[in-house]
Amino acid sequence: MLIKIFVDDKPIYLTNKLTDELKTLSEKKSVKVIKNVATIDGLSYYDDIKNNTTTAIIIIADDVPQLQQQFFKAFTTIEAAGGIVLNESKEVLFIYRRNKWDLPKGKVESGESLTIAAAREVEEETGVKNLQLKRKIGETYHIYEERNQTIVKISHWYYFTTTSHQKTTPQTEEDISEVKWIATKNIKQPMANTYKNIKEIMSVFFDTP
Template sequence: KNFKVIEAAGGVVQNDEKAVLFIFRNKKWDLPKGKVEKDESIQETALREVEEECGVFDLKLGDFITKTYHIYEYKKQQILKISHWYKMKSSTKSLKPQIEEDITEVVWKNDNQIQLALKNTYPNIKLLLKSLQ
């Protein structure tokens, strides 16, 4: 079957206390990411999407972590979404969810809170965070 390929990028953002930045959207905990726009590098996308979705503006880009793959159907078309994930750092305290993207919460989560969030997230996010432990 022919897939339409969509490239996306996002971040596993940590603060000075090593908490991780999570967003809450569609009744699940997720990490900030989004589609690559025309004439934009993957790194630029990752930073822009985290800024837009979470309201953070002091991001520092770290190492590339991995890619995740997600297949879904949209308007009878099979889509393959390839997400490129980067480590990032931020010390922003006041977070602002991007409501127009249906993000209702943005929060820093410590290890215990992350374990709870992983009970209500996507398989790719579990894999991504496990790869960092």
């Protein structure tokens, strides 16, 4: 089991074993490997990777869910949900916000299901409607600071389809300046200017049958 948490574009890995990729990564001097520690202080690892030359941290434990629980308890947790939306023309729905390409997502409201939240956020941020839920793609994790809080955001991602040629409307009050359908064959364009967690979930999406 492997959980990847981003601090800006730097990853913290929670895992029960070293994959070939992690073995290669662990050989770099700027990468720290932590094995079988008795207690986990998530904030200390966050501060390390945020403020020092550490480029990645790999924490290994037999029980990854328990490791995750211990790691996350140091932070305020926010649940978010969003969508990878594909239309009939094989185009993916992207938003442009704060000089980066992104996928529509937002905070889950109290009492709201994850799937309802994902569909609502897509519609609110882009104006695209008639969404047909297909399946869940996965989760991404990132840590950031806001209003004197250090937050770990868990974003739940769902695959939706919809009809082509819908009018799009960017939610400008959420700093979205553009909504754009981008053909899957041109997907490298937004991926060259996006966040690591978006690259992560898009790679999962395209690798899933």
